[in-house]
Amino acid sequence: MMTDVAPSEESERSGLGETYVRVAPEAIRLGYLLTGDRALAEDLAQEAFARFVARLHYIRDRHAVDAYLRKTIVNLSRNYFRRRAVERSFLERQARERQQEHLDPDVSTHQAMRAALLRLPVRQRAALVLRYYEDLPETQIADILRCRHSTVRSLVSRGLQALRQIPEVNR
Amino acid sequence: MTDQTDVREFLHRMANEAGFAPVKPGPVVRKARRRMARTVGGTLLMAGALVAGALVAANGLMNAARTQMPQPGGQPTPTTTENGQAVSEPYSILDGEVTFDAAPPWDYSFAGWDHLPGGIGITGPETMTTLLLDRNYDERVAVLADPLPVQTGCEEGPAPAHAEALARTIRSDPDLGATEPVSVSVGGIEGLRMDVVAAPGASVCDVEGHPQVLAAPGLNGRDHFGVEIPVGHRMRLYLLDLSGGSARMLAIAIVAPEASFEHVVEAAAPIVDSFEFRTG
Numbered sequence: 001m002m003t004d005v006a007p008s009e010e011s012e013r014s015g016l017g018e019t020y021v022r023v024a025p026e027a028i029r030l031g032y033l034l035t036g037d038r039a040l041a042e043d044l045a046q047e048a049f050a051r052f053v054a055r056l057h058y059i060r061d062r063h064a065v066d067a068y069l070r071k072t073i074v075n076l077s078r079n080y081f082r083r084r085a086v087e088r089s090f091l092e093r094q095a096r097e098r099q100q101e102h103l104d105p106d107v108s109t110h111q112a113m114r115a116a117l118l119r120l121p122v123r124q125r126a127a128l129v130l131r132y133y134e135d136l137p138e139t140q141i142a143d144i145l146r147c148r149h150s151t152v153r154s155l156v157s158r159g160l161q162a163l164r165q166i167p168e169v170n171r
Numbered sequence: 172m173t174d175q176t177d178v179r180e181f182l183h184r185m186a187n188e189a190g191f192a193p194v195k196p197g198p199v200v201r202k203a204r205r206r207m208a209r210t211v212g213g214t215l216l217m218a219g220a221l222v223a224g225a226l227v228a229a230n231g232l233m234n235a236a237r238t239q240m241p242q243p244g245g246q247p248t249p250t251t252t253e254n255g256q257a258v259s260e261p262y263s264i265l266d267g268e269v270t271f272d273a274a275p276p277w278d279y280s281f282a283g284w285d286h287l288p289g290g291i292g293i294t295g296p297e298t299m300t301t302l303l304l305d306r307n308y309d310e311r312v313a314v315l316a317d318p319l320p321v322q323t324g325c326e327e328g329p330a331p332a333h334a335e336a337l338a339r340t341i342r343s344d345p346d347l348g349a350t351e352p353v354s355v356s357v358g359g360i361e362g363l364r365m366d367v368v369a370a371p372g373a374s375v376c377d378v379e380g381h382p383q384v385l386a387a388p389g390l391n392g393r394d395h396f397g398v399e400i401p402v403g404h405r406m407r408l409y410l411l412d413l414s415g416g417s418a419r420m421l422a423i424a425i426v427a428p429e430a431s432f433e434h435v436v437e438a439a440a441p442i443v444d445s446f447e448f449r450t451g
Contacts, residue, residue, distance in 0.1 A: 016203060017196035024196075029186040046199040053203035113181050132175060133182040160178065 019065075020049055027069050033129045034077040036118040044080070048072035070134065071144045074126050081122050116163050124162065127155035310427045310435045312442055313398045315387035318410075318422040320344070321397060325376035327386050334363050334410035334420055341365070341408075346373035346382050347400075355409065357423070358446035362411035368429075369402045384408070385422055398424050405432045409443065 024045050031041030048069045117125060123145060130141045131152075138152045145152065320328035320340040331337035338352040348370050352363035373382035381399035384406060400406050409423040423443060427435035 016200045020196040020199055020203075024199075033182060033186055046202070049199055050203040053200075110181065110184065114185055117181075117185070128178065129182060132179040133186060160175070163178070 016053060023065060023069060024049065026066075027073055030070060030129065030134070031073050031077060033117075033133055034074065034122075034126060035080065036114070040080065044073050044076045045069070047076055067140070070130075074130070074144050078122050078126070113163070120159055120162055124155050124159035127152055128159040131156050309401065309404065310431065311425075312439050313385075313422075313424045313426070315385055315398065315422045315424070317420055318385040318387055318398075321376060321383040321386050322346075323374055325374050325383065331420070334412045337410055337420065337422075338363050338365055341367060341384065346370050347384060352410075357409055357411055357443060360411045360413070362409055365408050365410075367400060367406040367408055368404070369400045371402070373402070385424065398426070400426055401428075404428050407432075407436050407439075 024042075027045035027048060028038075028041045031044040032038055035041055035044070051072055052065060052068050117128070120128070126145060127141060130136045130144060131138075136144075138149045141152045142149050145155070147155075317330065318337065319330055320337060322328045322340070322344055323346050328340055331340060335352070338349075341347055342349045342352075342365075346369065348368045350366045352365040355362055355364040367384055369382040375381065376383040376397060376399065381401045383397040383399045385398045385408075387398075398406075404426055405428075407425040411421045411423075413419060413421055423446075425436055425439045425443075
């Protein structure tokens with residue numbers, strides 16, 4: 001989904017802001033799908049962009065900014081969840097959300113689906129988002145997640161299966 | 172609601188649900204420029220500098236604790252100039268984040284070991300006591316200063332007095348299975364080596380559903396970094412006592428699936444062998 005933006009030499013010096021404005025929205029959306037947190041998604045997008053700019057002189061294919069940002073955001077989100085304090089709060093939040101869902105029988109399918117997506121293991125969620133939001137082929141997803149093609153298929157399949165098993169989603 | 176079309180539609184709706192505000196590029200561009208200047212102007216040290224950075228940050232005792240990583244040509248990364256002067260510190264702190272002066276990722280010489288694109292190790296902001304190298308998603312080497320045990324229920328245990336105490340704590344944890352520690356020497360420092368696995372039904376400590384063995388505190392004292400051990404994986408754990416400095420202990424953990432464990436340990440051997448500790 002990210003626009004293929006090729007930063008020119010000019011943009012390296014004076015057009016970085018313009019480049020960021022162009023690529024950031026999609027980067028933020030991707031981060032949001034992976035984390036469910038708008039502010040965090042923007043942080044991830046900014047960090048990914050900063051890393052991209054820092055590596056401009058070393059990146060062989062400068063046209064690959066979209067791919068670079070995508071890969072960095074996926075990995076940053078994964079590392080974010082690795083932090084124990086974050087993990088704890090995330091797990092607690094999940095528990096609260098499950099409790100709220102139980103108390104509220106009128107929760108919309110969309111909300112249930114959203115909660116279900118965010119309850120998936122990080123890698124399954126990333127595989128689903130990259131496959132069905134970014135519309136990436138398995139080869140690229142495998143590269144981003146650093147796994148085999150068969151693993152990508154398995155992750156997507158298990159992610160879908162997990163969603164199907166959630167009662168609220170299938171009502 | 173869960174066929175592929177529905178999932179696709181749902182994801183697009185969710186992606187737009189937050190109503191993204193116009194992006195203000197100013198702060199991020201300034202941050203990016205500083206980062207770029209730092210990176211471009213930096214000394215081109217290889218990945219050995221990374222571990223050195225983590226250790227230097229952790230060790231007041233040692234002016235430097237570095238890994239010497241074999242470069243593609245087989246030569247170790249120099250730690251001094253031709254005149255015998257120490258090279259500049261391989262890391263710095265910029266905007267609260269550790270920034271290493273190092274070669275771009277694809278120049279790192281631990282062939283086969285991967286890490287984040289654009290990132291160096293996987294320390295993350297405010298966490299400079301941890302270094303993580305990935306080969307695949309589930310094959311990794313983690314280096315932690317002053318590790319804390321993660322005990323049953325995912326609670327962090329008290330800081331161990333020494334490597335032997337930490338080894339005992341790990342062995343007594345019902346969530347973990349561990350071999351008897353054996354004496355080893357890493358970089359000239361005597362330590363312990365043990366293998367650790369997750370016991371069936373072990374406490375789940377991260378969002379991916381894995382138990383954790385160790386945690387390293389971040390600089391802010393809150394965001395602890397956990398080293399997980401998925402069921403079906405094995406961890407080769409080195410515990411080294413570092414006397415006299417701000418960091419008392421160093422842990423090196425190699426984690427991989429059982430099926431590929433020995434191969435991964437073999438692949439990680441150059442990393443472990445490359446540690447070199449300096450005092451004075």
